[in-house]
Amino acid sequence: MTKKWDIVIIGGGLSGFVAANYLAKTGFSILLLERGNKVGGRARTDEMKQQYFNLGPHALYKKGVAKPILEELGVNLSGKSPKVAGTLLENNIEYAAPFSPLGLLTTSLLNCKERIEWVKVLMKVMTINKEKLVQHTFEQWVKQTTHSKKVQSLLFLLGRLSTYCHAPEVVSAKVMLSHLQLVAGGVLYLDNGWQTMIDQLHNKAVMTGVQVQPQTTVKQIIKVDDYFKVLLSNGEEILGKYVLNTTGPDELYKMLPKMSSISQNGFTAVKGATLDVALTKLPNPQVLFALGLTDPLYYSVHSNAARLSQDNKSTILHVFRYYHPEDEIDGNSIKIELEQFLERLQPGWQNYVITSRFIPQITVNQRLPKLGDEQTLHRSKTGIPGLYIAGDWVSPDYILSEGAISSGKQAAEAIIQEAMR
Ligand SMILES: Cc1cc2nc3c(=O)[nH]c(=O)nc-3n(C[C@H](O)[C@H](O)[C@H](O)COP(=O)(O)OP(=O)(O)OC[C@H]3O[C@@H](n4cnc5c(N)ncnc54)[C@H](O)[C@@H]3O)c2cc1C
Numbered sequence: 001m002t003k004k005w006d007i008v009i010i011g012g013g014l015s016g017f018v019a020a021n022y023l024a025k026t027g028f029s030i031l032l033l034e035r036g037n038k039v040g041g042r043a044r045t046d047e048m049k050q051q052y053f054n055l056g057p058h059a060l061y062k063k064g065v066a067k068p069i070l071e072e073l074g075v076n077l078s079g080k081s082p083k084v085a086g087t088l089l090e091n092n093i094e095y096a097a098p099f100s101p102l103g104l105l106t107t108s109l110l111n112c113k114e115r116i117e118w119v120k121v122l123m124k125v126m127t128i129n130k131e132k133l134v135q136h137t138f139e140q141w142v143k144q145t146t147h148s149k150k151v152q153s154l155l156f157l158l159g160r161l162s163t164y165c166h167a168p169e170v171v172s173a174k175v176m177l178s179h180l181q182l183v184a185g186g187v188l189y190l191d192n193g194w195q196t197m198i199d200q201l202h203n204k205a206v207m208t209g210v211q212v213q214p215q216t217t218v219k220q221i222i223k224v225d226d227y228f229k230v231l232l233s234n235g236e237e238i239l240g241k242y243v244l245n246t247t248g249p250d251e252l253y254k255m256l257p258k259m260s261s262i263s264q265n266g267f268t269a270v271k272g273a274t275l276d277v278a279l280t281k282l283p284n285p286q287v288l289f290a291l292g293l294t295d296p297l298y299y300s301v302h303s304n305a306a307r308l309s310q311d312n313k314s315t316i317l318h319v320f321r322y323y324h325p326e327d328e329i330d331g332n333s334i335k336i337e338l339e340q341f342l343e344r345l346q347p348g349w350q351n352y353v354i355t356s357r358f359i360p361q362i363t364v365n366q367r368l369p370k371l372g373d374e375q376t377l378h379r380s381k382t383g384i385p386g387l388y389i390a391g392d393w394v395s396p397d398y399i400l401s402e403g404a405i406s407s408g409k410q411a412a413e414a415i416i417q418e419a420m421r
Helices: 014-024 066-072 101-106 112-127 138-145 149-163 173-184 195-207 249-255 331-345 373-380 400-420
Strands: 004-010 030-033 045-048 051-054 087-090 093-096 187-190 211-213 218-224 227-232 237-245 270-279 289-292 297-301 315-322 353-365 387-389
Touching (some): 014 195, 014 400, 051 270, 051 315, 138 149, 149 289, 218 249, 353 400, 387 400
Parallel strands (some): 237 387
Antiparallel strands (some): 045 051, 270 315, 297 315
């Protein structure tokens, strides 16, 4: 006879495991299904030649909603904050980034008037009431806030850095400013990579009785009376009283062909390209963090703050290209662009490579937080009793791990409430 589970969770990323940990405390029987052969989703860390590579640059917000949830679940977060000082590049000219008092005083990017304007704008960013921005795109807010082109490009750059979103003309000012405020509270680069969060959540879940099944792809979810049939790609069938789906919206839509009010949601994913590099040494050890001022490029040496190799001697850095949703992506030229950006900052880096990895296109967040998404999100709350969703696209207010982790907790609480009724 097919076993009937109280809860079937689809997806073994941050949101799935956070939910599993909250649900496991209640004594439900829980099965977590993961398509990959390893758990972690996009919070996975891959070990290559004894070097730990996150899937591109990953930083945890120190003042966000995710950290307290992880701590509540007993996850130990070891790591350090990178320094805010760094370099901005524009037309091959380097400027000190005006993100620290020293950078602000020394940068040749801004004249005296622009410096004062920048400080005023930063204070506004920190104190603004975000609820008043629900009708604004980020671009509208930036242009209303300052007429200085330089200060505008600094705001666009900080927006990209905080959210990975590179479409200021459509993204919600409210979401962008929330995340800008979070970044201002500092970030953590985690020792041994983000896999440490996943491993701890995974172990705790398993210890409390959650059954985790990797290499299992869900094809369809069918509601039958008061339970769900979860059909797998290998033809097997699993029964669950409640289902929590933590995949992206496209995958969810495919699983629910006829039964739901969810329409092909119209969400756009936030994407980018990443070049992850391990070096025996840095040719230019002074340069640890740099951004393109208008070119959507990022560089940061993560091993300067976190232990990211077995012997803790090598240098792990990430170079990243933010994509606009309408970018036509040619992987080869993007790779050259990232390598040249790195060459500009670390001349001769190729001589010190232990290992590297280039991913031309990766989904950073399953939903670009566009202005007006709230209504679409509301419609996508499946409306099917017993079927819940979580993930980095589900929350109207948070994206990235903030959205994944907070929605995982919320979905678990909603299931518990429903089950106790
Ligand atoms: C390059 C990059 C940089 C990032 N940087 C940051 C950062 O600095 N700060 C930050 O907060 N966040 C960052 N993020 C985002 C963060 O990694 C994600 O938001 C978070 O990991 C998403 O977790 P999730 O559980 O919602 O989704 P996922 O991790 O995608 O988990 C969903 C899981 O579902 C599985 N699945 C999908 N379909 C099926 C199916 N049919 N059957 C079974 N299983 C299925 C997938 O394999 C996956 O494991 C970054 C992401 C990337 C890619």
